[in-house]
Amino acid sequence: xxxxxxxxxxxxxxxxxxxxxxxxxxxxxxxxxxxxxxxxxxxxxxxxxxxxxxxxxxxxxxxxxxxxxxxxxxxxxxxxxxxx
Amino acid sequence: xxxxxxxxxxxxxxxxxxxxxxxxxxxxxxxxxxxxxxxxxxxxxxxxxxxxxxxxxxxxxxxxxxxxxxxxxxxxxxxxxxxxxxxxxxxxxxxxxxxxxxxxxxxxxxxxxxxxxxxxxxxxxxxxxxxxxxxxxxxxxxxxxxxxxxxxxxxxxxxxxxxxxxxxxxxxxxxxxxxxxxxxxxxxxxxxxxxxxxxxxxxxxxxxxxxxxxxxxxxxxxxxxxxxxxxxxxxxxxxxxxxxxxxxxxxxxxxxxxxxxxxxxxxxxxxxxxxxxxxxxxxxxxxxxxxxxxxxxxxxxxxxxx
Numbered sequence: 523x524x525x526x527x528x529x530x531x532x533x534x535x536x537x538x539x540x541x542x543x544x545x546x547x548x549x550x551x552x553x554x555x556x557x558x559x560x561x562x563x564x565x566x567x568x569x570x571x572x573x574x575x576x577x578x579x580x581x582x583x584x585x586x587x588x589x590x591x592x593x594x595x596x597x598x599x600x601x602x603x604x605x606x
Numbered sequence: 607x608x609x610x611x612x613x614x615x616x617x618x619x620x621x622x623x624x625x626x627x628x629x630x631x632x633x634x635x636x637x638x639x640x641x642x643x644x645x646x647x648x649x650x651x652x653x654x655x656x657x658x659x660x661x662x663x664x665x666x667x668x669x670x671x672x673x674x675x676x677x678x679x680x681x682x683x684x685x686x687x688x689x690x691x692x693x694x695x696x697x698x699x700x701x702x703x704x705x706x707x708x709x710x711x712x713x714x715x716x717x718x719x720x721x722x723x724x725x726x727x728x729x730x731x732x733x734x735x736x737x738x739x740x741x742x743x744x745x746x747x748x749x750x751x752x753x754x755x756x757x758x759x760x761x762x763x764x765x766x767x768x769x770x771x772x773x774x775x776x777x778x779x780x781x782x783x784x785x786x787x788x789x790x791x792x793x794x795x796x797x798x799x800x801x802x803x804x805x806x807x808x809x810x811x812x813x814x815x816x817x818x819x820x821x822x823x824x825x826x827x828x829x830x831x832x833x834x835x836x837x838x839x840x841x842x843x844x845x846x847x848x849x850x851x852x853x854x855x856x857x858x859x860x861x862x863x864x865x866x867x868x869x870x871x872x873x874x875x876x877x878x879x880x881x882x883x884x885x886x887x888x889x890x891x892x893x894x895x896x897x898x899x900x901x902x903x904x905x906x907x908x909x910x911x912x
Contacts, residue, residue, distance in 0.1 A: 533768075534743035535649050535667055557746040571816065572734035573747035573838075591734050595642065 524602060526551035529566045529577040532558065537576040540593040547604060610709045611637050613904055614701050616689050617716035617848075619646025620890045621880025623673040624897030625714045630680035632905055637683045637710075639703050644686060645670035646718045647845070647881070648890055652742055652768070655790075657890050669890070689717075694855045694873045712875050712907060714900045715852075715863060716893075719845035719881040724756065728812040729841070736818030739841045741765040750774050751837035754821065756809055758782060762842035763791035769840065770798045777836075779804045781826055812839060847882045860885060869900040875911070877903055 528544070528551050530537030544551055556563035556575065570577055570589060578590040580601045588601040598604070613629050615622050618640035629636035648654065651666030660669070678684075685703055692713070693700040701708040721739050723729060729737055738744040741755075745768055753773050755766045758780035769776045778795070783805045785792050795801055804823065811822040813833070820835045847862045857864040857872035863883040864872060871878050879900040880893035 531743060531746050533652065533745075534740070536740070536743055538667065539649070563747070567747070570734075573736065573817075574734035574738060574744050576743075 523550075524583060525581040526602075527579045528553045529556050529562070529570075529579075530554070530575050531556055534575050536593040540576045540578070540598075543593070543595060543598070549602065610698055610711065611635070612710070612908060613637070613712050613714065613901075614639065614699075614708055614710040615714045615716060616692075616701070616851075617641060617646070617714075617718055617880065617882070618644045618674065618684070619648065619670070619716065619718045619880060619893060620673065621718070621882075621893040621897040621900070622646075622714070622716035623670070623677050624894040625716060625879055625901045626677040626682040626897075627673070627680060628898050628901035629904065630677060630682045632901065634901075634904070634908075635681065635683070637685060637708060638677065639685045639687060639689050639701065639706075639708075641717065642688045643718075643720065645674070647721075650721075650740060650742070651764070654890065656788075673894075689851045691851055691853065692855065694852075694876060697875075699875065712877065712904045714877045714879060714897070714904065715856075715871065715882060716879045716897060716900070717848040717851075717882045718893075719847045719888075721761075721842075722844055722846050723841055724809060724843065726809075726811060729809075729839070732812050732814060732818045732839075735816065736814065736837060737812060737839045737841070741768045741840050744838075745769050745772050748773050748838040752835075753777070753838035753840060754779050754809075754834070754836050755840045755842055756780075757842035757844065758785045758787060759842070759844060760787045760791055761844075763787040763795045765840050765842045766795050766801055767791070767798065770795075770801050773838075774800065776801045777804055777834075778802070779807050779809060779821075779823065781806065781808045809839070845881065845888075847885075849882065867903075869896065869903045875907060877907075 554562045580588045590597045613634045613636045615638045626636045648666035655663040687703040690702045698709040749772050752775045754777045806826050809821050810824045813820040824831050863878045865883050869877045877900040879896035
């Protein structure tokens with residue numbers, strides 16, 4: 523199973539849309555509210571080199587990591603092998 | 607066998623969903639192709655204080671969820687995809703979404719408009735690195751920092767107002783000498799001590815490699831160029847109508863779908879509602895009203911022609 527981390531902020535509508543999309547597909551993920559957690563916010567900026575949310579990190583079974591900025595359904599589907 | 611629909615509605619903002627509510631109640635069994643930006647611009651709007659019926663205000667996404675629920679209550683079918691192409695030369699019309707192929711007697715186009723970027727290569731390179739078009743998404747990363755908002759309409763004022771609660775300073779850079787935004791929003795923004803304005807000025811370049819560090823500003827009157835150090839840039843310069851999928855099959859006017867008699871496009875049987883044909887009012891409530899009119903005209907057309 524791929525490990526998914528979703529960085530989001532409380533007020534971000536795209537983050538909400540992405541959460542709802544993943545929930546609708548029954549996909550488990552760790553959601554991190556960066557505006558409630560300064561350490562996590564710093565970590566996200568350092569790891570991703572950017573300051574936009576939603577930011578999704580998908581670590582696949584083979585250890586490779588896919589990083590996705592914004593709610594990009596096509597990229598999420600591709601990384602997780604979701605067929606719509 | 608392909609099923610022939612009576613009505614397909616492309617778009618799921620206030621125009622598309624109101625069209626769907628009227629059509630479903632009129633037993634047209636509408637199919638709404640809701641698009642990847644389902645819900646439209648209101649999904650990115652926080653407080654909606656001017657939609658009638660909500661005296662305390664309502665959050666944009668909540669309003670859209672309610673409209674969708676209302677359309678579903680009267681049996682509307684939703685396809686949660688973007689439209690790839692339409693063929694309006696044949697009858698019935700053929701609509702292709704990412705995975706579906708639909709045939710329909712009538713069509714309502716309510717695809718709205720999407721936010722525009724400045725279109726500078728230096729801006730595109732720095733998206734996520736200090737350049738954003740969504741203050742409610744990314745504003746937190748600019749806590750106690752200095753940012754600019756580009757634009758002079760309602761969206762720019764809303765972005766500035768949200769950012770003023772987080773940032774040290776917000777500078778609104780506008781290419782004209784007055785704002786287009788509604789006066790309630792103008793007054794709100796002008797009352798904030800940490801928001802200031804730079805008038806008659808355009809952003810012509812974003813500077814920085816890993817992160818935006820400054821912008822180059824050009825005074826449109828004098829032509830003078832100066833640099834301004836900043837930590838973040840929020841773009842809110844307006845919207846462009848979503849008409850690419852039409853590939854020239856309908857007449858346009860200034861990029862918007864041209865309408866006659868309020869809702870009729872240049873091909874018979876095709877109707878239009880909302881921001882995709884409205885460069886003047888662009889409100890949730892006017893879009894909803896247009897959606898209602900479009901469906902009433904669809905009903906009239908079906909009675910006369912089918």
